[in-house]
Amino acid sequence: MKMVTVVRGPTGGLWSRGRPRLSAACGARRDRSRSVAARASDLDDLLSIVQGTHRGERVDTGVRQAVENVCDSLASSSAPVKxxxxxxxxxxxxxxxxxxxxxxxxxNARKLFGVSTDVEQIIDLRKGRGRLQNLISFANGAAFIVNSDLGLDESPSRRANFKFTDAQVVVPSGSSFGLPPFGKGWFDTLYLSDQYRVAKDSRGDILVIESGGEPRFK
Structure with a gap:
């Protein structure tokens, strides 16, 4: 499983020939401020668009295009998120x-078996840990887990690279069996706040996720 989830200060030379003018630095800071506000507005639009889609299960062409448009706006920001x-x-x-x-x-878990699911992406890059886990937890105690190595291109950077290391299926009794890992890829974080993250991966898949607190691996 691959997941593909949102000033101004005085400077020298502020006045020239008796006319006020903003320095280039001040203009850049104002651009960044507008960009932050624009990204927050884009996030609000995105959350409104995906509301009621049951995490993406109920999406028609119009909704998909609207989501793509907002993500394009986030990606083309004049001050990309770091x-x-x-x-x-x-x-x-x-x-x-x-x-x-x-x-x-x-x-299919919901439609065929009446089992609800939680889907989480757990990341820990602190102190060189470099770990990513994609986790689907089923209400009956089963789980599908994919682990990967993860690292940013540089820090700070909006692109993260991952490589699958192992996968396993946990059945309701608690027993588990492994699956062969395969593949690698990357994802770009288009929006990041304390509460939400929006990402787009190397296949073009989009992920909108909300914070669940500290990393908790299964």
Whole structure:
């Protein structure tokens, strides 16, 4: 399973030939401030669009295009978000995704077996840990777990690279069996706040997730 989840200071030379003018630095800071406000507005739009889609299961072409448009706006920001190891290291709970494998598992669990699911992405990059876990927990005690190595291109950077290391299925009795890991990829964080993260991965899948607190691996 691959997941693909949102000033001004005085400077020298402020006056020229008797006319007030903003320095380039002040203009850049104002651009950044507008960019932060624009990203927050984009997040509000995105949350409104995906509301009622059951984490992405109920999405038509119009909704998908609207989501893509907001993510394009986030990605083209004049001040792209920069992600630090500390800021991204959390347990993140799924709000919405376009990732088909995840949606296949969660929708069939509900439709065929009447079992609800929780979907989380747990990240810990603090002190060089470099770990990512994608976790689907079933209400009957079962779970599907995929572990990966994870690292930022640099710090801070909005791109994170991952490589699968192992996967396992846990059955309701508590027994588990492993699956062969395969593949690698990356995701860009388009929006990050204390509460929400929006990401887009190397396959173009979109993830909107909300904070669930400190990293808690299964």
């Amino acid at each position: 992600v630090s190891e500390t800021a991204i290291s959390k347990t993140w709970r799924l709000v919405f995704t376009t990732e088909k494998e995840t949606l296949f598992i969660t929708s």
